[in-house]
Amino acid sequence: MxxxxxxxxxxxxxxxxxxxxxxxxxxxxxxxxxxxxxxxxxxxxxxxxxxxxxxxxxxxxxxxxxxxxxxxxxxxxxxxxxxxxxxxxxxxxxxxxxxxxxxxxxxxxxxxxxxxxxxxxxxxxxxxxxxxxxxxxxxxxxxxxxxxxxxxxxxRGAWDSRIEATVIDAVVRAETDESVLSRASTLGWNTASRVVVAIAATPREANLDNLRRASTKLGLDLLTSPHGDRLVCIFGGEAITDSHEACQLVARLEPYFAEGPIVVGPAADGLAGAPQSARAAASGYRAAAAWPEGPRTMLSDDLLPERALSGDGHARRTLGGAIYQSLAASKELLETCVGFLDSGSSMEATSRALFIHPNTVRYRIKRIQEATGYNPTDAREAYVLRMAITLGRLQNS
Structure with a gap:
């Protein structure tokens, strides 16, 4: 000046x-x-x-x-x-x-x-x-x-923007050492707060200021910076309790993002755990084009099948490991799930194929949902279970 x-x-x-x-x-x-x-x-x-x-x-x-x-x-x-x-x-x-x-x-x-x-x-x-x-x-x-x-x-604003960009870059590169945490502290960031990373398309510059103000009103701390053609946002603060709650809060900020999907990674403990959330969010953002029917703001875990098909090893291990193993822990649950999916999600057809009462099928489907978190009667969640069973069997073979 x-x-x-x-x-x-x-x-x-x-x-x-x-x-x-x-x-x-x-x-x-x-x-x-x-x-x-x-x-x-x-x-x-x-x-x-x-x-x-x-x-x-x-x-x-x-x-x-x-x-x-x-x-x-x-x-x-x-x-x-x-x-x-x-x-x-x-x-x-x-x-x-x-x-x-x-x-x-x-x-x-x-x-x-x-x-x-x-x-x-x-x-x-x-x-x-x-x-x-x-x-x-x-x-x-x-x-x-x-x-x-x-x-x-x-x-000061220009200096803060440079520091913020270096913190975002370090999170994306999974290089959050003590020096990065120190830089974030100079911006007033609480490094012990739970965080989620959200990735969307890069908006116009003016919208970033509006996004910051809207995030503050929701009780969210925000570090954000364009990273190529993507906008990487790290949300933190006491309002971040779990992944689903965080996704709902980010969904309220949709008007301040550019057009296109907004993918939220899983909640992590502190800024040091943000790279895992960023990796999942980036993978989900790449795969979101395969599910345009989904909600605009979604968790990276909502895109596990698309991520697995696009080559994400973490998604394949989650589907074929955690989800499949929780299902395969009970032989009758696995048989019921496969039979139900093979029968076109029909209770009666499943009961005839497995020679069990339809109420038994309903009871087992309820147990499948409790064990895996996915309901076979929902078309989208049935797709996730089918993918988990396929990948789990391939890994075990």
Whole structure:
């Protein structure tokens, strides 16, 4: 951000006599010390936050107040003046210790005190020109302070975006070591919170800010950054309890994502576990095109068959391992599931094929759902079970 051009004070335009201007400025310079002392006393009495600052910060505010009053004298004389130069006396770290609102309080209090001191310490003939000058000067200082804070915020935002992008890249690459957790901590991220990773198409830049605000309203912490043609989002916070709850929350953010599927990985413990969630979400996002009839926002586990067919070894092991083994643990459940699927999901046909009562079929189907989490009477879940049985038998062979 380029600094504004120098401004010139109001005294030359008000007082035509060079001799009179010199006399006014001489009398003003003689009382600047008293004005500075009165300003600090007013800060102490009017603002509680001033008394809570450490001694070093109070000392720098003293320097700033003195610099501001001296700058008023130079500006009033018509010398070249840039408002930002008043703040050059203080270190850059002061912008992190004193908020913009506190800086406004400082400018307002200094202006009020200088006006009061003009009435108390200077002749009546000097007051009108000096009062008009301090009003214009305080405006210049306020704009200068706003410019400094805006520049600091812009630089901080750019720096935070770079750190956020490196954290996202490390999660995608499964390289979440201590240095990555430290970078996330500098962004205010709670590294111990449960997380899920969601992947969608990259939206327009403006939508990312809206996504952040909407996530905050839902109680979700968010780290996000485009990664190629995909948007990778890490959601965390107390609102993340389990995968299904997280998926429902992410579904409420659909208007802020680009068109296309949104795939949510399983919940993980802390940012260190986020790579597993990211891997599953990325695999699901690649395979989502094979199930366009599915919901727009879905869990990666909802796409296990498509992921397995697209070459995801983790999905194959989940289907052929955990799901199949929970079914194969009972021979009668496995036989009933296969018979039910082979009979076109008909209770009566299954009972005839297995020589058991239809109520027995219903009872066993209920047990199959309890054991695997999938209901054979649902067409989609029956497809998952069929794929699990096929892969399980292949792995066991």
């Amino acid at each position: 380029n600094p504004p051009p120098p401004r010139h004070g109001t005294l030359p335009a008000q007082v035509s006599s060079q001799r009179t201007r010199v006399a006014i400025l001489k009398r003003l310079r003689a009382v600047t010390g008293a004005m500075n002392t009165a300003t600090l006393a007013a800060m102490e009495s009017r603002h509680e936050w001033f008394g809570q600052l450490d001694a070093e910060s109070r000392s720098w505010i003293n320097v700033l107040a003195r610099s501001g009053i001296d700058g008023f004298v130079n500006w009033l004389a018509g010398e070249d003046f840039s408002p930002e130069t008043v703040f050059d006396a203080a270190p850059r770290a002061m912008a992190g210790r004193i908020t913009l609102q506190q800086t406004v309080d400082l400018v307002r209090t200094t202006t009020d005190v200088v006006e009061e001191q003009i009435h108390l310490l200077l002749p009546r003939g000097d007051r009108q020109a000096l009062q008009l000058g301090i009003v214009h000067y305080s405006r210049e200082i306020a704009f200068g302070a706003a410019n400094i804070y805006a520049s600091a915020a812009e630089a």
